[in-house]
Amino acid sequence: MTAPTTTEAARTVADPTAYADEKRLHAALTQLRSTAPVSRVEAPGYNPFWAVTKHADIMAVERANDLFTNSPRPVLMTAREEEMQAAVAIKTLIHMDDPEHKKMRAVAMDWFRPKTLKAMKQRIDELAKVHVDRLRDAGGECDFVQVVSTTFPLFVIMSLLGIPESDLPRMLQLTQELVGAQDPELQRTTGIDEQMNALLDMFAYFTDITAQRRANPTDDMASTIANATVDGQPLDDIATVSYYALIATAGHDTTSSTIAGGMRALIDHPDERRRLTDDLGLMPAATEEMIRWVTPVKAFMRTATEDTVLGGTPISAGDSLLLSYVSGNRDEDVFSDPFRFDVSRGNNKHVAFGYGVHFCLGAALARMEISSFFSELLPRLKSVELAGEPELIATTFVGGLKHLPIRYTLD
Structure with missing residues (x-):
């Protein structure tokens, strides 16, 4: 097979199907890191942008949040999708820049501080046991994604928000339709209107939650958001439900993808699974490696506010840049043997959570969930193997495995 041209390789980052084909994706990204680390992309249906594939360049952009802003194009979408989203007036934390971003981030910050998360750990450990028991009760063969990894983190985030467990099927459907909007199996329909x-x-679901919490506040994150004020003024309805939507989707799908991808990595690398099982003290390092390996958030976008140069490439004011986290996390200049899964990898400078002022608000919670689940699973897992072909979500934003058929023995 001949290598794609630089233009073809650059267009790969805008192709949802490429993210469902890791061999193809990484071949293109490896080529870009080597020959054109800041590449102009002109893909059908998209407004032009620059693909940034080197770790150092990604970090340079993340650090210069005044020079490279989230607004007006924080996520890669088609030109038509960008128009429709603007019409709906969506504005979450990922759409904001300082000082607005800093003020809005503070609304839920206390829920992700160490003291609060420490209080949550017992509930997370309980939910981890429930889901390992569910795996045991499945009888030795199941689709790990459907049985475990989609529901465990969703139960956790619903506990934080104070949403009743009876609403889980509805929340699962909504989050999967949003994150899977580019995947033929998960999307509601192929029409953009239906995806919106x-x-x-x-939004309608969380509008009801907002009304309930304003009328009868409770001790949960939903009440904090519903009754928050910024600069002495209450959040309007769009800002409130946008906040909920971000917490629900980002708090669920990214962790779900990492747990599923981490499980597959442990199956594909049995020696590493044995190392971790024999020494659970490696779990913090293994958790970071799973996050790097999966990189559930594939990319974010930034826009240059003035003319500048990045990696030797001139960038004009108004140009958009795609920060390819999935490429940065395989950068040969930063990671020794980057395509090796290593549960003891040290100094793991992955960019899966971003960096700087936009560093993921829920990073510590995600780490706790991943660690809790595998700390419960591995001592009880006697054997495991694939029972079919794993399948990845077609996406350009957030995603991972949508099917992971496994066969196993479990205490």
């Missing part, structure tokens, strides 16, 4: 309706349905 999935977002509007989530």
Whole structure:
């Protein structure tokens, strides 16, 4: 097979199907890191942008948050999708820049501080045991994604928000439709209008939650958001439901993808699984390696506010840049043997959570969930193997495995 041209390789980052084909994706990204680390991309249906594939360049952009802003294009979408989203007036933390971003981030910050997360650990450990028991009760063969990894983190985030467990099927449907909007199996329909309706349905759900918490505040994150004020003024309805939508989707799908991808990595690398099982003290390092390996958030976008140079490439004011986290986390200049899964990898400078002022608000919670689940699973897992072909979500934003058929023995 001949290597793709630089233009073809650059267009790969805008192709959802490429993220469901890791061999193809990484071949293109490896080529870009080597020959054109800041590449101009002109893909059909998209407004032009620069693909940034080197770790150092990604970090340079993340550090210069005044020079490279989230607004107006924080996520890669088609030109038509960008128009429709603007019409709906969505504005979450990922759409904001300072000082607005800093003020809005503070609304839920206390829920992700160490003291609060420490209080949550017992509940997370309980949910981890429930889901390992669910795996045991499945009878030795199941789709790990459907049985475990989609529901465990969703139960955790619903506990934080104070949403009743009876609403889990509805929340699962809404989050999967949003994150899977580019995947033929998960999307509501192939029409853009119907995909936007999935977002509007989530907004309607959280509008009801907002009204309930304003009328009868409770001790949960939903009440904190519903009754928050910024600069002495209450959040308007769009800002409130946008906040919920971000917490629900980001708090669920990224962790779900990492747990599923981590499980596959442990199956594909049995020696590493044995190392971790024999020494659970490696779990912090293994957790970081799973996050790097999966990189559930594939990319974010930034826009240059003035003319500048990045990696030797001139960038004009108004140009958009795609920060390819999945490429940065395989950068040969930063990671020794980057395509090796190593549960003891030290000094793991992955960019899966971003960096700087936009560093993931829920990073510590995600780490706790991943660690809790595998700390419960591995001592009880006697054997495990694939029972079919794993399948990845087609996406350009957030995603991972949508099917992981496994066969196993479990205490």
